[in-house]
Amino acid sequence: MRVPFLSVAPLIAGLSVAACDVNDRVLTAKCRAAPDEAIYVDVGKIQGGSLGLGRLNVRQLQLGSVLEIVPDGPRSTRDTVVVRHLMNAPARQITRSQGGATYPAFVELEIDMDPDLREALQQRSLMGVDEIAGDTRILVADTLLVSIPDALERMNMEPRMVEVMRASHGNGRFAVISSVLLGGDVFLTSSLAHGVPVATNTFKVAGLYAHISYVCPAVDHLRAVAISSAARIPLFVFLTPVAYDESHHRIVEDPRPPDDMKFGSIASPQTGRH
């Protein structure tokens, strides 16, 4: 009788233990609805310098577009006008990394979770909203970072461009999309740096598996466009603020930071402002 028992005992004991399942909780991290572009990516230092933060390119802007951002448009709303596209400005790949890549993301989140998970997190001082937001990263598939290295020079070579900026008399702020992060797919994901990770976007607390689920319509929309496109699309845009220098009669880099340049409704040069 010993032999069958030896064969069956570990089976029964092991199955009994393994059958103890865990409880799942979904921690929903919702991106704040507006503005759509308030999801930023940091690609780090590139060739010794910084590109600043890249903005989620919900508006499908293109590399080389020159934007005029008017704080108070005709409808008392912020307008963004694509005044021109740089002509004959060759783009150049400025990083050598390729394939899939993750970058730190900056995004405002609203966290929704079950009370028992919230209580468990509070008891352990784990993973508050700030930590979850701070751990959020952007995962880009088939990534490629391209840039127009001499965008300012190119702008000054186009008389119509200089004229448009000169005529604005400082009413709006201008920026050129000098770099774009291209990709074939985009996700928000968590590095789980503040939790006890057990899987991608999953950490363990008090015997629960907490799964972070990002709900970001702007990212989802861009994903859908990227997935259905044959080629990579610009997922994030990097702005170089520019201004017209009256004393030198040329376009120069605007020393004011681009951080407060919030996009409004977009109008193209063909259709004019809204």
Added chain:
Amino acid sequence: LRVSASNPNERYSRSEVLALLLGIFLLAQSFSLLVPPFQSPDEFNHLKRAYLLSRGDVFLQSRESVTGGDVDDGLLEYMSCFKGLPFNYGAKITSRTLHACGELPFRGDRTFSALPNTAVYLPIPYIPQAIALYAGQQAHMTVSDAYYMARFLSLATSLAILACAFRVYPVPLVAVSLFVMPMAVFQLASASLDAVSFSITLLAAALFMRGAEKGRPFPVYAHLALATCLFLLATSRIVYVVLTLLPLMLYRVQRSPVFLVSAAVTLSLSLSWNLYALMAVKGATFNSELTPIEKVRHYLADPGSLADAMIGTIFNRPYWQGMWRAFAGLLGWGDTPLSSAAYGVLGASTLALTLISFRWTRAVLRDKGAMALVLGAVISLFALFSVALVSLNPYPAKVIGGIQGRYLYPIVILLSVGLCRNPTQPVARRIAFGLFALTAAVSIVSSVPRLLHRYWIATF
């Protein structure tokens, strides 16, 4: 080729082989019913590669700095139905998705689609999936039906290869038990490359051990099969190139120069393909500003940084805990863990089975075939971590990241075939089968609820 072993008690009876294969089949088919399409990592690109093979495209083209090919719009549309699932636990399959996507046909129009990470593989192991997709198109099946046929043919091919391995060598039960671990079953149920490559590894190990037995003839067809397996392994993962040298050991045993020729030819062909892939494929991941070659130079110039990365990896307990979870079963796109208890039981049963099967005697050290297999596995392991260090990690790395648990399966299969034997004592043998059954049962008991919750049941 007759099955051989120094001790006949190590062999399996025909009914035991059938039971093992049937068990693996049922497990994998159960998973296949529960797992929506494309939920194995990179399965989208694996199936694109199979589709392109079905069109006769072996050497792929590059557009806009990324390698890919023209893929049927219906297939791409079907894929897009399931792209929202990975990394998003809140996303579930709905009846609307199943209805809308299940009836999609192959369109006939094709669009360029990138697949740089699978373009580096020689596509021969994708033949089962390619046959399914080709037949699906010819028979005007829906994409969904063709996809599930691809899964089935991949699994059937893998089991046929396993059956061949049983035929030539009494593969240790501990090696077979790897095929019923949740991670392996999940991959066997998918349409990705892993199912066939795991099986090919086991067959290569079995053929090699059989060929390394002194005084036993090793027919030409077995030799050819071994060389083919090693070539397929080395062209699907560059870290296994060293295994193409295994026939050199057979030369010492069999004393036939043809083994020297086969080693040279297999090595040359493998290196040629890998060199071609490195030069031709664009867009494969290296997530750093330094190229892998530049990182090698940096590490060689500063051995301290290399030591930091190695020490930071070897003595990193959470890293190895995570690696074990990923090896045993981190399902989906690495987003579906099992319970801690399941990992514990799987670890205990695998450890116990290894201890029972391990060749504790010094005879193993004198078994040149076994030692060659172990050496090949150890070098492959070192190569795996080295390649990951310079291709998937920034310089200098503190820990060698980017290695998924499933990458270790071929290496562990080789080690287990080299270092373990089936127990010959009836009691030990029965316990070994009991532990195997436990592993298989735990796979089902622990994985099914996880997969149901992950893909089908909304959490709240």
